[in-house]
Amino acid sequence: MTLPVFPVCCQRTPDCAGTLRRLARRRFVHNCLLAAGKHGGCWQDECLPGEHDASTVFHSGMVVVVNRRLRTLFFGAIPVMVSAALVGADTLPVFGDSLRVPYAAEGPGPVFNTLGDYDGEKIIDISGLPVDPTDGALDMTTVSVAHNMTLPQAFTRMLTTDDTFVPLDVIIPPGQTAEEVQETNEREFSSSESAATMAAFRHLGLPLTTVVEKTVPGSGASGVINPGDEIVAVAGQQVTSPTAVTELVRAQQPGQLLTVTVKRHDTGAVEDVQFTLGKDTNHGDTPLAGMMLVAEPADGARVNYNLSGVGGPSAGLIFSLAVVDKLEPGSLTGGHKIAGTGTMSPDGTVGPIGGIAHKVQAASDAGAELFLSPAENCAEAVSRYDGPMTVVRVSSLEDAIGAIDAFKRGDTLDTCSR
Template identity: 45%
Template sequence: MTTAQTQAQAPANRRRNTVVWGAVPVVLLAGAMTMDHIPGTDIKLTVPYAAEGPGPTFDTLSEIDGTPVVDVEGAETLDTGGQLNMTTVSVRTNMTLGQVLARWAVTDDTLVPIEQIMPPERSEEETREVNQAQFVASESAATVAAMHHLGKPTVVNVHDVMEGAAAEGVLDKGDKILKVEDTDIAKPSEVQDEIFSRTPGDTVRLTILRDGEEETKEVTLKANPQDEKQPMLGILMDSEPAGGVQVHYNLNDIGGPSAGMMFSLAVIDKLTAGELNGGKYVAGTGTINDDGEVGPIGGIEHKIRGARDDGAELFLAPEGNCPTVKRTDAGEMTVASVANLDQAIDAMEAFAAGQPVRGCE
């Protein structure tokens, strides 16, 4: 090989080396964007963000694996029609940088700081437990709200007694509170009203039902540790139907309180003649309290998109979510604004009859 040929090939070799070595950082970056940890170590390469998007919907009037999603026992249930779907939000965590960028580029998911999904003071398991507890509480509130709407009796149940509280050693878990002094009780809020009308140190007479027998108990109220002027009985309460009626909700791996309104509507539909939804496909979301008031929830835009894409005709949205609802594309689906159970039922009746529905405008 001549000297001229060697000199001519040298720049080409340098260019090839430059291309090869210049590609190394790109390859390393691409690898870092797809790996969730450094190989051979426990060091994570995930980013501190979560992606929220539309989750699955569940028809509260249907069955899952042969079991009713909402199962009412101890009362005659009637035929239903159409659909009453609760909606969910899918949450993706432990994502690599590449996965986050991909969701940002090709989906309508919302990226939020991971602290909004999993508070730093809680572990993943603790967060799941909190979400499950909220879901169970929403089930209880949904049942009681439905009973109150239907004019059926309810009873206040002692869910737990706090350690060191005034009621410790006097009330037991599972007791039913029938009266505070001479006032009949049907809701936990009525117990609270009676207790808060007194002062720490007062003795209160309670009529309870324990093991099927009525008993009278006296409790000397203690002060709330957070507010010495506020009396405290020191119990956790929930309500349940009276007269042997029981409602079971058979959905697993669902958390949070946002299914409350749809659960309550399903109970009402099963205990009421006719089709509450007019035979339409209705979806929705919203928390519920014992009085039937509907509260706002998170991720409403994703729930609307999920219901829209699933073919829902009417969506029941909490009035408190209206600012976000107005910015969300619902397509051909009608979105109703509701603040309580009565408004949700009115919206379904109006929609089924072809009449205008109260929206967020």
């Protein structure tokens, strides 16, 4: 029976068979051929509405969750012969149709070494600047999410894994499709890449430019400023970041004529343009320019991220560390295998994420020695983990680099505790 799921297949992940074999040691997971062919699957680092952000791997019809206490209850409440019959069937005679449970299951997902390759390409590819050799690993962690389960499949998951159940509408909110959720996750992931680059370049003291990603149709900037144009100055003041542009625009008044100096992306010409500011009535009549901006490396440098089928903001911290390691002389990792998670702001602030207990387990299963946790997630990070991997709290990119350096020296670390 073929079950619908997100479109990116397991076969596009590095060492798919090996990854699934590793997961299978703790989780009930089909073999690589089945996951990639019959059922499908997609690795997903997702950010979902509310507090439920998770680096995630989706598998169709494959999920489960249950702690040992619930497992005991299930075994006590369900006769063994009936349970075995249900596990072997996708329908119940009384109903005559496939039953789908309104829950999804979360568990540890695969990890990706951001210093390495994915699908034949460097996960982080830097051009226009000298790149320093790296060693060790900086692992981006994920959560495995399964949904669209039949009732027998859900029972099997409950009895054979330590995953956790969440209501399906937490993963796919009412009124949205799985594809729409995936698109949102991918946009979040793209934003996390830009923020990671900005934070790393600021740490390294490298120059950045502010570039127009797109303009809002019908806004003052639309048709005057083009995607790809660099913003040089606003109202006569030089700018070096999207934040600076936003602050200068907000210092104006709606309806005011604004002068912006741009460097055209197609000709390189620098010129002044003018347009009338609109009004953002959703934010207290704030002046609105109608530009979406991103920070990009200056002087022809480029940082490209090549990890398809992934979404959400929680890889930001690890991405920033990988960029720093590639551009700063010497080895950041010291040859150690380091993992972590957390959002990254352009100023280097690390933010909380969801699903961290599963990410910690995924990192440990992959052999990580040190795990970097956002400070706000610290207690949750070790709530289900008592293994040998060291789990430390970090609040910024500087904290993370300092923790890695201290770990290499064998110094005392600010570890997470329950």
